[in-house]
Amino acid sequence: MKTIAICSFFVLFAIVAGIGATTPAAFAQAEVTITPDPGSGEPTDDCIDVEYGCYIPGTATVDVGGKVIFSNTDSAAHTFTSGAITDDIVGLVFGERMIKSGDSFEWTPDTVGEFPYFCMIHPWMDGWIIVQEAGTAEETVEEVMEETVEEVMEETVEEVMEETVEEETMMEETEVIDETEGGGCLIATATFGSELAPQVQQLRELRDNTILSTESGTAFMTTFNQFYYSFSPIIADLEREHPVFKEVMKITLTPMISSLSLLNHVDIDSEEEMLGYGISLIILNIGMYVGIPVFGILKLYQFKKN
Numbered sequence: 001m002k003t004i005a006i007c008s009f010f011v012l013f014a015i016v017a018g019i020g021a022t023t024p025a026a027f028a029q030a031e032v033t034i035t036p037d038p039g040s041g042e043p044t045d046d047c048i049d050v051e052y053g054c055y056i057p058g059t060a061t062v063d064v065g066g067k068v069i070f071s072n073t074d075s076a077a078h079t080f081t082s083g084a085i086t087d088d089i090v091g092l093v094f095g096e097r098m099i100k101s102g103d104s105f106e107w108t109p110d111t112v113g114e115f116p117y118f119c120m121i122h123p124w125m126d127g128w129i130i131v132q133e134a135g136t137a138e139e140t141v142e143e144v145m146e147e148t149v150e151e152v153m154e155e156t157v158e159e160v161m162e163e164t165v166e167e168e169t170m171m172e173e174t175e176v177i178d179e180t181e182g183g184g185c186l187i188a189t190a191t192f193g194s195e196l197a198p199q200v201q202q203l204r205e206l207r208d209n210t211i212l213s214t215e216s217g218t219a220f221m222t223t224f225n226q227f228y229y230s231f232s233p234i235i236a237d238l239e240r241e242h243p244v245f246k247e248v249m250k251i252t253l254t255p256m257i258s259s260l261s262l263l264n265h266v267d268i269d270s271e272e273e274m275l276g277y278g279i280s281l282i283i284l285n286i287g288m289y290v291g292i293p294v295f296g297i298l299k300l301y302q303f304k305k306n
């Protein structure tokens with residue numbers, strides 16, 4: 001029995017080694033073009049369910065000194081921003097700007113390494129770039145082979161263990177997807193009931209077409225997103241659980257959305273204009289949400305005194 005087991009293991013190893021030997025070694029490329037998966041800007045797109053599925057290829061391998069072309073062939077605007085949504089600073093290596101439909105930009109990596117990137121507008125979109133020494137066989141071929149052998153061994157020895165780990169990983173993945181679904185409009189979507197509600201559409205268009213078309217607007221959105229994602233899932237959940245809270249949020253958000261709609265009626269062509277309108281709107285909102293209640297309380301206080 002023992003002999004058979006050992007023999008079959010050798011046969012298995014021989015097969016795997018044979019496959020490895022007959023597969024021509026793939027080399028990292030001097031040039032690679034990355035495009036967004038068409039429709040990946042929609043939070044309902046299938047690409048979300050695939051790991052690194054929203055960029056093509058999701059994992060790109062390129063030579064040091066080679067060229068990575070980020071080409072936006074999708075109809076929506078996207079970013080190819082180095083880093084991850086959870087990082088404090090993103091876009092340090094490449095891609096801090098929005099790329100409109102039909103536009104592209106290039107990056108020449110000068111060090112070996114692995115570079116994750118994502119889309120600031122649609123944070124569920126992410127990908128990897130592996131930068132290797134020129135002439136090195138692509139990591140994936142050998143790695144996949146090794147992994148196959150490892151998996152077979154683990155399955156026979158620690159089948160139960162692996163299943164548990166797999167389940168946990170799957171659960172984590174589902175959680176991440178849940179959090180990112182709804183894009184930048186989690187609260188608005190929960191408040192107004194649907195992704196397709198006019199208020200949500202208005203906010204999305206404003207973000208994609210106006211705010212992200214300038215550098216200062218993009219910088220603001222990045223900072224805002226990091227802050228916003230820290231609490232928006234909690235509020236969205238509360239709204240779904242408590243209908244009264246949802247109504248309160250609806251009333252609370254309406255003045256802000258009305259003030260933002262002012263941006264749809266002005267032309268913003270420069271950084272100065274974006275800054276000007278942006279700061280004015282922030283002051284206007286502080287006035288509405290802080291100034292008016294404070295003024296009211298003060299008046300009430302005076303009225304009681306007299």
Ligand SMILES: [Cu+2]
Nearest residue numbers: 078119121122
């Ligand atoms: Cu995008």
